[in-house]
Amino acid sequence: MNIGDIRSEYTQSGLNRNDLCEEPLEQFKLWFAQAQQAKLKEVNAMSVATVRKDGMPQVRTVLLKMFDEKGFVFFSNYNSAKAQELSSTPKASILFPWLDLERQVRISGNVEKVTQAESRKYFRSRPVGSQLGAWVSNQSQVITDRKVLSAAMQELQDRFKGDEIPLPENWGGYRIVAEFYEFWQGRANRLHDRFRYTRHSGGWHVNRLAP
Numbered sequence: 057m058n059i060g061d062i063r064s065e066y067t068q069s070g071l072n073r074n075d076l077c078e079e080p081l082e083q084f085k086l087w088f089a090q091a092q093q094a095k096l097k098e099v100n101a102m103s104v105a106t107v108r109k110d111g112m113p114q115v116r117t118v119l120l121k122m123f124d125e126k127g128f129v130f131f132s133n134y135n136s137a138k139a140q141e142l143s144s145t146p147k148a149s150i151l152f153p154w155l156d157l158e159r160q161v162r163i164s165g166n167v168e169k170v171t172q173a174e175s176r177k178y179f180r181s182r183p184v185g186s187q188l189g190a191w192v193s194n195q196s197q198v199i200t201d202r203k204v205l206s207a208a209m210q211e212l213q214d215r216f217k218g219d220e221i222p223l224p225e226n227w228g229g230y231r232i233v234a235e236f237y238e239f240w241q242g243r244a245n246r247l248h249d250r251f252r253y254t255r256h257s258g259g260w261h262v263n264r265l266a267p
């Protein structure tokens with residue numbers, strides 16, 4: 057099988073300027089709700105791209121855990137590779153690949169840490185195993201084998217037995233404050249619909265882009 061021969065036509069839908077919400081957040085809400093209705097797997101999974109100090113881009117999947125007019129929030133380890141990248145360049149681009157709907161949404165902007173209170177609130181809502189996992193994993197560090205993780209998990213289970221598990225200092229949320237959105241809907245013959253929102257004198261400017 058030649059992978060060059062893998063292709064499909066995108067014919068499910070179209071996107072017109074008149075159908076778009078004036079606020080990109082409203083458009084995102086609408087598409088997110090439709091992605092949920094379509095029961096897409098891991099509908100809140102998004103790729104997040106950051107930049108290393110030497111200019112090398114890095115991308116990985118994370119889960120979107122909140123979004124509102126303040127921005128788009130995911131949680132992670134504050135000592136991870138992405139955390140180091142965000143501390144030297146506090147900017148990110150996120151991408152939702154809703155391919156079963158022949159859609160993608162791209163958003164980018166400056167990144168800030170959420171408050172400790174916000175991180176604590178979300179941390180508390182996680183299953184205990186995930187709370188312990190946040191303590192156990194020195195995310196992005198080299199480890200010799202899996203036993204390192206199971207030993208640390210056992211030790212922490214003993215330490216916190218029955219107690220409330222505190223928020224680790226090195227764990228919390230990042231908020232991407234959106235400056236740019238792009239909504240993409242696949243169309244026939246690769247003549248897809250793309251609309252870009254950029255900030256413009258307190259509001260948003262919308263442009264259709266060539267596919």
Ligand SMILES: Cc1cc2nc3c(=O)[nH]c(=O)nc-3n(C[C@H](O)[C@H](O)[C@H](O)COP(=O)(O)O)c2cc1C
Binds near residue numbers: 098116120136137139
């Ligand atoms: C579906 C999926 C969801 C993920 N969600 C998160 C997440 O919410 N936070 C996180 O730190 N890593 C998450 N990961 C793991 C990241 O992709 C990545 O491996 C990890 O954050 C380390 O990245 P870094 O070394 O670039 O910092 C997820 C991975 C997948 C495949």
